[in-house]
Each structure stands twice: as C-alpha cells, then as structure tokens.
Amino acid sequence: MASRLNCHSTLLISLLFLAPRIALPAGDTPPQVTFNKDVAPILYAHCAVCHHPNDIAPMSLLTYGEVRPWAAAIREAVVQRVMPPWHADPHIGEYINDPRLSEQDIATIDAWVKGGAKEGSPEDLPPLPEYNNSWHIKPDLILAIPEQTVAAANQDDYEYIYVPTNFKEDRWIRAAEVIPGDRRVVHHATVSVIAADKVPTGKKPGENLGPFEFRTGQVNHLKPDAPVSDDGCAPSTVPGLESFSQGYLNHVAGIYLPGHLAEVRPPGYALKIPAGSYLQFQVHYSNRLKEPVKDRTSIGLVFAERPVAHEVAQYEIWNNYFLIPPGDNAHKVTSCFTLPKDLTVVAYTAHMHFRGKSMTTEAIYPDGRHEMIFNVPKYDFRWQETYFLKHQYVMPKGTKLVTTAYFDNSVNNPLNPDATKAVRWGEPSNEEMMGFWLAFADDVPQTPKQEVNRLDATQ
Ligand code: HEC
Numbered sequence: 001m002a003s004r005l006n007c008h009s010t011l012l013i014s015l016l017f018l019a020p021r022i023a024l025p026a027g028d029t030p031p032q033v034t035f036n037k038d039v040a041p042i043l044y045a046h047c048a049v050c051h052h053p054n055d056i057a058p059m060s061l062l063t064y065g066e067v068r069p070w071a072a073a074i075r076e077a078v079v080q081r082v083m084p085p086w087h088a089d090p091h092i093g094e095y096i097n098d099p100r101l102s103e104q105d106i107a108t109i110d111a112w113v114k115g116g117a118k119e120g121s122p123e124d125l126p127p128l129p130e131y132n133n134s135w136h137i138k139p140d141l142i143l144a145i146p147e148q149t150v151a152a153a154n155q156d157d158y159e160y161i162y163v164p165t166n167f168k169e170d171r172w173i174r175a176a177e178v179i180p181g182d183r184r185v186v187h188h189a190t191v192s193v194i195a196a197d198k199v200p201t202g203k204k205p206g207e208n209l210g211p212f213e214f215r216t217g218q219v220n221h222l223k224p225d226a227p228v229s230d231d232g233c234a235p236s237t238v239p240g241l242e243s244f245s246q247g248y249l250n251h252v253a254g255i256y257l258p259g260h261l262a263e264v265r266p267p268g269y270a271l272k273i274p275a276g277s278y279l280q281f282q283v284h285y286s287n288r289l290k291e292p293v294k295d296r297t298s299i300g301l302v303f304a305e306r307p308v309a310h311e312v313a314q315y316e317i318w319n320n321y322f323l324i325p326p327g328d329n330a331h332k333v334t335s336c337f338t339l340p341k342d343l344t345v346v347a348y349t350a351h352m353h354f355r356g357k358s359m360t361t362e363a364i365y366p367d368g369r370h371e372m373i374f375n376v377p378k379y380d381f382r383w384q385e386t387y388f389l390k391h392q393y394v395m396p397k398g399t400k401l402v403t404t405a406y407f408d409n410s411v412n413n414p415l416n417p418d419a420t421k422a423v424r425w426g427e428p429s430n431e432e433m434m435g436f437w438l439a440f441a442d443d444v445p446q447t448p449k450q451e452v453n454r455l456d457a458t459q
C-alpha cells in the first residue's frame with residue numbers, strides 16, 4: 001500500500017511541474033484539480049463514448065452532477081485500469097484502437113478525487129460531446145433486418161436473416177457498426193457478405209449439421225460422445241474428421257458482440273461488397289424476459305474513398321472438439337491453422353464464452369521462427385474487442401498459427417453458469433467455443449476462390 005501511495009505522489013509531483021494545465025498559481029494556495037478544467041476533457045475523450053445516455057454503460061458521465069457520485073468508483077476503475085476496457089497485453093502488439101489512459105490522465109483523476117472532487121469554474125468546461133443516437137460512426141447507409149419477434153422466455157435461438165444490398169456496382173466499406181434493435185435479447189450478431197446465389201432457399205445454414213453435432217430448437221451443440229481432442233494440433237485419426245482444428249474464410253461486414261465497438265479499418269483497407277450481394281445477419285437471440293420482445297438489428301456502413309489498396313477478409317480458426325472437465329480452473333485447449341497463402345495481418349479477435357480465461361496465439365513462420373503475436377491474459381466474455389494493429393504486416397504462406405486458450409470451469413469463476421458440468425462446444429453461451437479470428441488483407445483486390453467457406457462447404 002505504502003509503495004502504491006508513493007508511486008502516486010511521485011506521479012502527482014511530476015504532474016505539478018510538467019503539466020501546463022495545473023500551473024501553480026502565485027502565492028501559497030495549492031493548485032486545485034477541478035472537474036471542469038481537468039477531468040471533463042479526459043472523460044469526454046475516453047469514457048463518454050459509452051457513458052452517455054442510452055449507450056452500453058449503465059450510467060452517463062457527462063455532467064458534474066452525474067460524475068460526482070461515481071468519483072471514488074471512477075478513481076478505482078482508472079487506477080486499476082479496468083476502465084476504459086481493454087484486454088490485450090500491451091507488451092505484445094500495438095493497436096490503433098487501444099483506449100488506455102496515459103499515466104498522466106490517471107494521476108489527474110487520482111488527484112481530483114483525493115482533493116475532494118471539486119467542480120471548478122463553469123467557463124473551464126469544454127463543450128459536451130454530441131452523439132448521433134447510438135452510432136459511433138457516421139453511416140452513409142443503414143440496412144436493417146425485418147422486424148423479428150423474440151418469444152417470451154425463448155431459449156437460445158440463432159436466426160439467419162438475408163437482406164439484399166441492391167448495390168448496382170461493387171462497393172467498398174471502410175467502417176461498419178452493428179446495432180442491436182433491443183440489447184436485452186440480442187446476444188450477438190454477425191453480418192457477412194454473401195452472393196445472391198448462395199442465399200439458401202431451403203434449409204437454413206444452421207440446419208446443416210456437422211457429423212458430430214445435434215440441434216435443439218434453433219441452436220447446435222456437439223454430441224456428448226463426439227471425439228475429444230483438447231489438442232487441436234494433434235493429427236486426427238477419426239473417420240470423417242480431417243482435423244480437430246478448422247479455419248473458415250468469412251467476409252464479415254460487421255459484428256455486434258458485448259463490448260465490441262464499430263469496425264473502423266485502417267486507411268486504404270476496405271471490405272468489398274460485390275454488386276447484387278446480400279448481407280447475412282446471423283443473430284443469436286436469447287430472451288430471458290416474460291414477454292415477447294421485438295427486434296430490428298441493423299448495420300451502418302461507411303463507404304471508402306477510392307482507391308482501396310487492400311481488401312479485407314477474415315479467417316475464423318476453431319477447435320470444436322475440446323472437453324472441459326467440471327471444476328477445472330485452468331483447462332488448456334489449442335488450435336492450429338496453416339496459412340494457405342501470403343496475407344497482410346490487420347486485426348485479431350478472441351472468442352470464447354463465460355468460461356474463457358485467457359488466449360494467446362503464436363506464429364511459427366516457414367523459416368522456423370516463433371513469435372507471440374497476440375495475448376489476452378484476462379479474457380472477459382463481456383468485452384470482446386477486435387484488436388486492430390497499428391502496423392499491419394505480411395505473414396507468408398505456410399505460417400502456422402498456434403492458439404492456446406485456458407478455460408475456468410471452477411466455482412471461482414464468477415461468470416461460470418455451472419461448475420459441475422463437463423462442457424463441450426455449443427452455440428448457447430452456457431456451452432463453450434474456442435475461436436481465434438484473424439482479419440487480414442489481400443494486396444491485389446480479388447476474392448479468393450480456392451478456400452472453403454463454411455456456408456459453401458455445408459450446402
Ligand atoms: C467501451 C465502452 C466503455 C468505455 C470507453 C468506458 N466504459 Fe466504463 N463501463 C462500461 C460498461 C458497459 C460498464 C458496466 C459493465 C462493467 O462494469 O463491466 C462500465 C462500468 C464503469 C464503472 C462502474 C464499475 C463498477 O464499479 O461497477 C465505472 C466507475 C466506469 N465504467 C468508469 C469509466 C471511466 C472513468 C471511463 C473512461 C476513463 C470508462 N468507464 C470508459 C463501458 C465503458
């Protein structure tokens with residue numbers, strides 16, 4: 001404790017000398033850190049994007065009146081670096097969307113709270129940030145699904161809904177955001193680009209079961225007696241199962257996951273939506289309420305200015321054959337995927353459910369070099385950020401990506417729905433998934449044809 005206090009006072013002292021905003025006034029009066037002058041600019045820049053009315057955070061942090069009751073909690077959240085949320089190890093990779101506060105901002109908030117959380121002079125208050133409904137981007141076009149009714153007390157339900165773009169020419173998408181119509185029932189929504197002739201007319205994609213899957217209602221699960229391999233890199237000798245890991249190619253336009261904000265791609269990088277394409281909305285509904293709820297989830301698209309030099313797509317790499325024993329607090333599961341071509345790496349996402357504990361991905365290059373490229377040391381289901389790299393880099397064909405995840409199926413995991421259950425792959429969030437998603441770009445705009453897309457493969 002003493003050393004922590006020391007560390008803060010050192011920071012504060014350096015602040016007093018360095019920060020022009022806290023210049024010492026003449027005379028002996030100690031400088032006062034105020035909300036209006038010092039704290040509001042930090043909150044507006046780093047917190048208000050979620051902490052304003054009708055957004056994902058439970059309280060608005062815009063006015064002094066709103067912020068004051070939270071002062072102690074805010075200090076705690078920023079000193080512990082719980083807020084703003086960020087789960088990638090900052091020592092591995094640098095990310096464009098890293099929202100972490102500087103040491104100086106943390107010291108300012110700390111000093112403000114310790115100094116009595118004063119309001120300050122009204123003329124120091126910067127203008128309130130403005131928000132356009134719940135969009136964090138300025139969409140050029142919004143496409144919504146037709147209204148869905150999610151029945152009362154509905155169990156988990158995956159719906160696939162197809163929305164025509166009616167694009168007469170190829171369009172390039174620089175940024176996108178998926179907004180649930182009703183956050184109480186939308187667990188996640190993934191919007192992918194799909195050619196008009198691939199829109200299923202008979203069975204829904206979810207009804208095409210893999211050899212070891214079964215379906216209840218509108219969701220799929222792995223059969224309890226399906227083959228088990230926590231090591232997704234081990235060779236499979238199971239008939240009908242080529243390997244325990246799979247990498248699927250997906251052209252994701254946008255995604256809504258808890259804590260996931262808009263998909264803003266680096267300049268020059270964009271997703272191609274070919275003329276006439278449809279958008280497939282895969283929406284995971286889960287209604288715990290006693291009344292039916294209506295939903296119209298939508299996607300907002302921002303068009304890229306031409307020319308676009310890099311076309312983005314995504315490999316979704318999975319091991320679906322793990323078995324997490326009851327009570328195990330650190331159960332290891334791996335997956336392996338070898339790149340079928342050269343590509344430029346753009347972003348990473350870790351996807352697990354409530355029992356997910358940590359995830360790392362190591363690249364083993366064709367020349368034998370090993371490199372840790374991604375680390376989420378404390379995974380939190382409520383925060384599934386996509387981590388956009390500051391420096392995109394080329395990964396050669398033949399690079400092997402080895403992902404290692406740990407799951408906590410013990411009672412010590414406060415999010416664990418049931419520590420007495422052996423857990424296998426399943427779409428509901430009380431079952432598990434182990435996914436590492438690699439967003440990449442191809443330099444010459446083209447749609448790769450040779451890879452297998454999950455939908456193609458299962459039709
Ligand atoms: C990406 C959206 C987002 C950003 C950015 C964000 N918050 Fe939050 N914050 C949330 C959500 C959602 C919750 C409630 C869920 C949770 O606690 O995880 C929350 C909870 C909190 C809490 C309550 C924690 C508790 O003790 O229950 C505090 C305090 C807080 N935020 C402060 C801040 C501050 C200060 C910043 C900026 C430095 C910030 N937040 C940035 C979304 C955000």
